[in-house]
Amino acid sequence: xxxxxxxxxxxxxxxxxxxxxxxxxxxxxxxxxxxxxxxxxxxxxxxxxxxxxxxxxxxxxxxxxxxxxxxxxxxxxxxxxxxxxxxxxxxxxxxxxxxxxxxxxxxxxxxxxxxxxxxxxxxxxxxxxxxxxxxxxxxxxxxxxxxxxxxxxxxxxxxxxxxxxxxxxxxxxxxxxxxxxx
Amino acid sequence: xxxxxxxxxxxxxxxxxxxxxxxxxxxxxxxxxxxxxxxxxxxxxxxxxxxxxxxxxxxxxxxxxxxxxxxxxxxxxxxxxxxxxxxxxxxxxxxxxxxxxxxxxxxxxxxxxxxxxxxxxxxxxxxxxxxxxxxxxxxxxxxxxxxxxxxxxxxxxxxxxxxxxxxxxxxxxxxxxxxxxxxxxxxxxxxxxxxxxxxxxxxxxxxxxxxxxxxxxxxxxxxxxxxxxxxxxxxxxxxxx
Ligand SMILES: Nc1ncnc2c1ncn2[C@@H]1O[C@H](COP(=O)(O)OP(=O)(O)OP(=O)(O)O)[C@@H](O)[C@H]1O
Ligand SMILES: [Mg+2]
Numbered sequence: 001x002x003x004x005x006x007x008x009x010x011x012x013x014x015x016x017x018x019x020x021x022x023x024x025x026x027x028x029x030x031x032x033x034x035x036x037x038x039x040x041x042x043x044x045x046x047x048x049x050x051x052x053x054x055x056x057x058x059x060x061x062x063x064x065x066x067x068x069x070x071x072x073x074x075x076x077x078x079x080x081x082x083x084x085x086x087x088x089x090x091x092x093x094x095x096x097x098x099x100x101x102x103x104x105x106x107x108x109x110x111x112x113x114x115x116x117x118x119x120x121x122x123x124x125x126x127x128x129x130x131x132x133x134x135x136x137x138x139x140x141x142x143x144x145x146x147x148x149x150x151x152x153x154x155x156x157x158x159x160x161x162x163x164x165x166x167x168x169x170x171x172x173x174x175x176x177x178x179x180x181x182x
Numbered sequence: 183x184x185x186x187x188x189x190x191x192x193x194x195x196x197x198x199x200x201x202x203x204x205x206x207x208x209x210x211x212x213x214x215x216x217x218x219x220x221x222x223x224x225x226x227x228x229x230x231x232x233x234x235x236x237x238x239x240x241x242x243x244x245x246x247x248x249x250x251x252x253x254x255x256x257x258x259x260x261x262x263x264x265x266x267x268x269x270x271x272x273x274x275x276x277x278x279x280x281x282x283x284x285x286x287x288x289x290x291x292x293x294x295x296x297x298x299x300x301x302x303x304x305x306x307x308x309x310x311x312x313x314x315x316x317x318x319x320x321x322x323x324x325x326x327x328x329x330x331x332x333x334x335x336x337x338x339x340x341x342x343x344x345x346x347x348x349x350x351x352x353x354x355x356x357x358x359x360x361x362x363x364x365x366x367x368x369x370x371x372x373x374x375x376x377x378x379x380x381x382x383x384x385x386x387x388x389x390x391x392x393x394x395x396x397x398x399x400x401x402x403x404x405x406x407x408x409x410x411x412x413x414x415x416x417x418x419x420x421x422x423x
Contacts, residue, residue, distance in 0.1 A: 123409065123416060126233075126398070133402035141378070155399055162398045170235060 010042075010050050012089035015059060015082045022063040022077035025051055035146060051076055059085050104161060108168055122169040129158050200259075201226045201390055202358055207246050207256035207266075208413075209239075216242040217253065218413040224358065229381055229391040231401035234410035240394045241362055243410060247392060248281055248360045249273040261357075278306055282356035282389070284347055284380070286363040290335035297322065297331035300349045307354065321349045325379045341372030348380050355387045362394040377403045 059082035140151035200223035245251035300318035365373030
């Protein structure tokens with residue numbers, strides 16, 4: 001699922017990167033890895049598969065070919081249709097993805113079903129989340145704008161996990177208090 | 183700048199341990215048990231986040247640690263003094279010279295200009311106006327609010343006002359800064375500015391910070407967190423640096 005989503009963003013991302021100037025697949029991979037790949041660098045197979053699809057759809061064209069043939073010898077340029085495509089992609093909202101199936105959610109529900117305290121899950125998870133959030137905060141302080149954006153994105157998502165967990169723990173406590181109060 | 187004069191005498195032989203520590207603090211307000219056997223240690227130069235739900239006792243705990251509220255039971259050791267039993271005059275001297283305070287709503291004096299507000303703790307400590315305001319301005323530049331120095335707090339944005347308040351909290355180079363939800367009223371960008379500047383300046387000065395917050399993103403600026411729930415501090419593994 002994640003891979004499919006990544007793939008569908010790769011095309012428009014290449015188009016956007018090509019807007020400044022025509023580039024080789026190698027340049028695109030480097031630029032992509034620098035700006036977007038946080039964990040795994042892009043595979044060359046993926047780069048050339050994407051470029052050939054863009055070429056087939058008329059979104060890029062070959063601006064120059066050096067001696068020897070092969071896709072790695074070609075320099076690609078974005079077409080007008082390609083620019084339109086990236087603009088449309090940027091203007092289209094992403095479908096918000098609620099992380100309904102996370103292990104965290106399952107743990108809390110299981111705790112509830114089996115009469116275990118949610119507080120303890122919260123405490124353990126908070127400590128772990130905060131450890132990572134401190135690291136991201138430190139990395140953000142030392143990093144450039146790109147690092148800051150990536151770290152903020154992660155920080156806000158981690159915070160959202162904790163807020164949900166905290167609210168849930170508070171609700172469960174209230175609920176069990178109500179039950180006991182009867 | 184001048185260091186608080188009382189520092190030398192308060193650094194006793196125990197100075198190698200934590201700078202500030204609380205053991206078994208309890209405090210009730212009428213029928214409300216706000217704190218129950220709460221404990222915490224704060225090392226020199228350490229930044230600790232105090233987290234917990236609303237009403238869990240964070241502010242009460244901070245007030246006890248800062249010698250503003252006297253606990254019903256327990257000890258607060260600050261550099262060899264038990265703040266739970268120290269005389270009021272001693273406590274107010276400590277608060278003025280060795281502690282800095284920053285609250286959710288800056289609590290600046292509305293009749294004074296921003297630079298006068300920042301210089302106030304130095305003036306109360308006996309510094310002359312020119313020297314105090316020079317030092318205040320230096321810090322305000324650092325906190326990116328030198329341009330509002332001559333304005334009254336009422337003519338500042340919330341974010342500017344809070345950075346002015348942060349400058350005031352730091353201007354005496356306090357050994358401990360007590361910050362209670364210092365970014366609670368700010369948007370993310372301004373909150374981040376205040377936190378960055380507060381924690382950076384504290385680290386430069388070697389000040390310790392007790393940072394009360396219920397937000398994880400804020401707590402992530404600290405070295406570790408202490409959790410308060412129902413007036414009790416939790417011992418959660420993994421809170422270490
Ligand atoms: N001066 C006071 N008189 C009476 N009750 C008080 C007083 N100060 C605090 N309390 C009570 O003590 C409990 C703890 O309050 P405290 O302000 O320490 O919580 P807190 O964790 O800081 O909450 P918040 O996140 O909402 O600021 C609450 O039930 C509060 O109503
Ligand atoms: Mg409070």
